Amino acid sequence: MLLAELVTTHAAVAATRSRLRKRELLADALRAAEPGDEVEVAAAFLSGRPRQRRTGLGWRTLGSLPPPADVASLSPADVDDALGRLERLAGTGSQAARRAAVDELFARATADEQDFVRRLVLGELRQGALDSLLLDAIAAAADVPLPVVRRAAMFSALTGPIARAALDGGAPALESFHLEPGRPVRPMLAASAPDVAAALERFEGAAVAADTKLDGIRVQVHRRGDDVVVFTRSLDDVTERLPEVVAVARALDVRTVVLDGEAIALDDAGRPRPFQETAARTGSHDAEAGSATVPLSVRFFDVLHHDGTDLVDAPAAERLEVLDRVLPPEVVVPRLVSSDVAEVERFFADTVAGGQEGLVLKALDAPYAAGRRGAGWVKVKPRHTLDLVVLAVEWGSGRRQGRLSNIHLGARDPGTGGFVMLGKTFKGMTDQMLAWQTERFTELATSPADGSSYVVTVRPEQVVEIAFDGVQRSTRYPGGMALRFARVVRYRDDKTAAEADTVDTVRALAAAPGPAAG
Numbered sequence: 001m002l003l004a005e006l007v008t009t010h011a012a013v014a015a016t017r018s019r020l021r022k023r024e025l026l027a028d029a030l031r032a033a034e035p036g037d038e039v040e041v042a043a044a045f046l047s048g049r050p051r052q053r054r055t056g057l058g059w060r061t062l063g064s065l066p067p068p069a070d071v072a073s074l075s076p077a078d079v080d081d082a083l084g085r086l087e088r089l090a091g092t093g094s095q096a097a098r099r100a101a102v103d104e105l106f107a108r109a110t111a112d113e114q115d116f117v118r119r120l121v122l123g124e125l126r127q128g129a130l131d132s133l134l135l136d137a138i139a140a141a142a143d144v145p146l147p148v149v150r151r152a153a154m155f156s157a158l159t160g161p162i163a164r165a166a167l168d169g170g171a172p173a174l175e176s177f178h179l180e181p182g183r184p185v186r187p188m189l190a191a192s193a194p195d196v197a198a199a200l201e202r203f204e205g206a207a208v209a210a211d212t213k214l215d216g217i218r219v220q221v222h223r224r225g226d227d228v229v230v231f232t233r234s235l236d237d238v239t240e241r242l243p244e245v246v247a248v249a250r251a252l253d254v255r256t257v258v259l260d261g262e263a264i265a266l267d268d269a270g271r272p273r274p275f276q277e278t279a280a281r282t283g284s285h286d287a288e289a290g291s292a293t294v295p296l297s298v299r300f301f302d303v304l305h306h307d308g309t310d311l312v313d314a315p316a317a318e319r320l321e322v323l324d325r326v327l328p329p330e331v332v333v334p335r336l337v338s339s340d341v342a343e344v345e346r347f348f349a350d351t352v353a354g355g356q357e358g359l360v361l362k363a364l365d366a367p368y369a370a371g372r373r374g375a376g377w378v379k380v381k382p383r384h385t386l387d388l389v390v391l392a393v394e395w396g397s398g399r400r401q402g403r404l405s406n407i408h409l410g411a412r413d414p415g416t417g418g419f420v421m422l423g424k425t426f427k428g429m430t431d432q433m434l435a436w437q438t439e440r441f442t443e444l445a446t447s448p449a450d451g452s453s454y455v456v457t458v459r460p461e462q463v464v465e466i467a468f469d470g471v472q473r474s475t476r477y478p479g480g481m482a483l484r485f486a487r488v489v490r491y492r493d494d495k496t497a498a499e500a501d502t503v504d505t506v507r508a509l510a511a512a513p514g515p516a517a518g
Contacts (some may be wrong), residue, residue, distance in 0.1 A: 003079060004072035004110070006045050007116045010125065010197060017415045019133065032380075034077075035168050041076045043163035047134050047349065048125035048498075051160060052087040052237070055121060056098055059443070059459070060119045066103050068111040079117055093435065109315045124459065133157055141238050142166035144174065152177035154370035156313070157184045157235040179310045181224045181256045184235040186371030188302075190360050190379040192505075196345045199361045199378040207339040209320060209364060210347055211301045213379060214333060215272045216264030217282050217299065219495055221256050233494060238282050238286040243297045248331055248471060250365050255307050256394075257326065259301035265440065271355040272435040277489050281304035282494070284364070299359075301333045304368055316376070337364070352382045378445075386411065386483075386501045386511065387492055390420055390462045393441045394455050396434070401424065404438040404449070409486065411503040419460055420503040422478040427487035428467075437491075463492040465498050471510035479503055481510055 011027040013022050026046055033042040044051050089098050106114050117326075119125045135153055139146040143253040144166055152174040153162050165173040179185060193199035200208065218233035219242070228249045230239045245263055263282070265273040270279075277294045303323045304312050311319050323332060336347045348359050358381040366376030388409045396405030406426045410419030421460060442449045444458040467489050474482035 001038055001042065001057040001071055002450065003074040003076050003113055003116070003518075006031060006042060006076060006294065007112050009046065010116060011112075014417055020312040022133055023137045023282055024142060026134060027141040030137060030141040031165055032168060033167075036164065037080075038075075038077060039167050040160035040164040041080045042158040043138070043404065044135065045079075046119060047074055047131060047159045048123070049158075050083050050084045050120055051158065055083050056089065056094075057086065057121050059122060061098070061102060062121065065114055065118070066107040068106075068114050070110070070187065072110050072113065073115060074108050076310070078108070079120075083121070090342065097478045099280065103460070104514040107384055111466075120460060122459075123461065131159060135162070138166050139165045142170060144171045148174050154186055155179055155183070157186070157240075176378060179224045179256055179305055179312060181305055182227070182229055183222075183233040184220055185236070185258065185304060185312070185413075187218060187220065187233055188369050188371070188377060189375035191373055191375065193350075193361075193378050193380050194384075196359070196361075197341050197381050198341070199359075200341055200344065202375065202378055203339075203361065203363055205339055207337055207364060208344075209316060210336045210338065210344050211360045211362060211363045212334040212351050213360050213381070214262040214264050214280050214301075215275055215297060215355070216299075216359045217264035217350050219261055219263045221245060221249050221261065221300075225255065226250060232282060234496065241282060242296060242298075244296050248298050252326060254326060256305060257303065257307070258305040259300045259323075260302035260304065261298055261331075263296045265300050266293050266297050275506035277466055279493050296456065297331075299333045300327060301335075302368065304370075310369060314364050314367065315365045316367075319368065322366075345391070348380060357381055369426075384469070385467050385489060386466055386468050386506065387463050387495055388422065389460045389497045389498070389500045390458060390464055391419055391421060391460055392455050392457045393437070394424070395451060396426065400434060403434040404441045405429065405434060407437070407462055407464065407488075408455075409483065410460060410500075411465070411501045411506050412497070413503050417499075420506075421477050421505060422479065423486055424480040425466070425473075425483075425486040425488060427485070433491075461497050465489040465492055465495060471506055473510075479506075481506060 006029060007061050009025050016022060029046060030039060030042060033039040050121060057376060070508055082101060086098060091399060103135050109117060123388060135149050136146060139149045148171050149162060156175045218335050220231040222229045228246045229237060230242050230245050232238055242263060267273050267276045281296055282295050289476055300323065303319050306322050309338045349358060359377045360377055363376045386406060386410055390407045392408040393404045393408040394406040406424050408424050409422050411422055413420050426443060441456065441458050441464060445456050446459055447453060447457045449456045466486050468483040468486045470484040472484050
């Protein structure tokens with residue numbers, strides 16, 4: 001297989017809105033790959049993510065490339081091998097070696113291939129081939145039941161190994177994937193509801209576990225004997241950066257355990273400190289410095305494995321019983337079990353008054369649906385918020401003179417792989433935030449950021465949490481909608497643009513009765 005075949009598939013997938021056609025294109029590409037490593041690499045590239053997590057390549061490194069080749073000759077394996085060598089470079093002379101390796105790789109690539117590989121490495125391949133769609137394509141290409149593919153994917157952080165197993169060994173190979181302490185599990189996600197009453201309606205009168213939704217960073221903690229590994233929501237290994245979390249796990253009276261929870265910076269009164277302080281710890285590579293300045297606490301809300309017993313298929317009530325039995329109460333999130341609207345609403349009000357985000361209501365009979373946003377969990381926040389992507393930013397005036405200020409907000413469009421603009425805002429920005437985002441968006445700029453242009457377009461990578469009062473009709477923006485009184489809550493460095501809220505979510509809010517409809 002040539003890399004050019006994947007480039008062509010990528011372009012074709014981006015050009016169609018039909019989910020069925022996207023699946024067919026992706027399945028055809030997977031079938032064309034040689035069994036084994038080539039299938040795994042092809043699937044990784046089609047998902048928009050190389051197998052290597054850190055190559056040392058950034059926007060500046062890839063800003064200057066050699067002239068492209070005239071004829072396609074690169075294979076996916078060639079690119080994967082080159083990225084693997086880049087990942088291993090370290091120490092004296094590594095910068096010069098990296099530059100030479102980049103020039104060697106890109107000199108062999110055609111213009112289209114250069115663009116594809118550059119965007120692959122920078123995380124900019126957005127052709128609508130979301131993970132769930134690629135899993136559909138794997139099932140079709142291998143002629144195996146989709147539930148079997150999805151089940152295996154629960155226990156693999158990357159899609160490439162799933163594709164390899166499915167096409168090489170079919171359903172039996174996929175059935176070998178299972179929960180293994182030390183290997184990350186895709187986190188279960190929650191749907192949203194506008195308020196407690198609406199959330200409880202989804203459970204049809206049954207009692208639910210109302211868990212406090214902390215304003216922290218999602219962590220998944222694995223312990224085997226004395227070995228502890230901590231993963232983030234995006235399944236990055238941050239063990240060395242969170243020694244307090246490791247210490248809590250090691251203090252438990254267990255042999256093996258897999259826990260789901262939140263790491264959070266708390267003040268002396270037990271209230272959450274600014275989210276950026278928590279995010280700074282998980283984003284810092286200096287674990288000792290971070291520990292000295294911003295100590296973190298951890299609170300767990302689920303257990304997926306305990307001393308040789310997998311619990312992902314067990315009902316939530318059973319998992320919570322194990323959680324409460326194994327963990328000391330001070331490291332378990334506050335929880336209320338009830339079906340009474342008034343009681344849950346009081347708990348919600350107390351939770352928000354305590355500085356936390358809200359509640360997650362959970363069906364007591366639901367399994368842990370790893371990697372899926374199922375009906376078993378429903379989150380409720382005290383206001384309308386969306387996680388959107390910054391598409392451009394404007395230079396400020398007045399006290400904001402000389403700062404990049406007014407941000408253009410976009411919702412993800414799964415159909416096109418692009419973004420739909422929903423308005424602009426500078427509300428809620430502090431002086432500290434203005435200084436930070438001026439530096440950040442200068443780095444992401446794709447048009448001059450020297451003040452010669454009022455609007456600076458940026459690579460759509462930075463996620464921002466936006467609060468708003470409703471969605472109104474608007475002829476100003478292509479989507480026909482705009483957010484009312486949009487204001488910045490915080491920047492979400494723990495989320496990628498692929499995890500931002502979709503335009504379909506915004507349309508649902510606009511169609512709903514009440515304040516959200518504007």
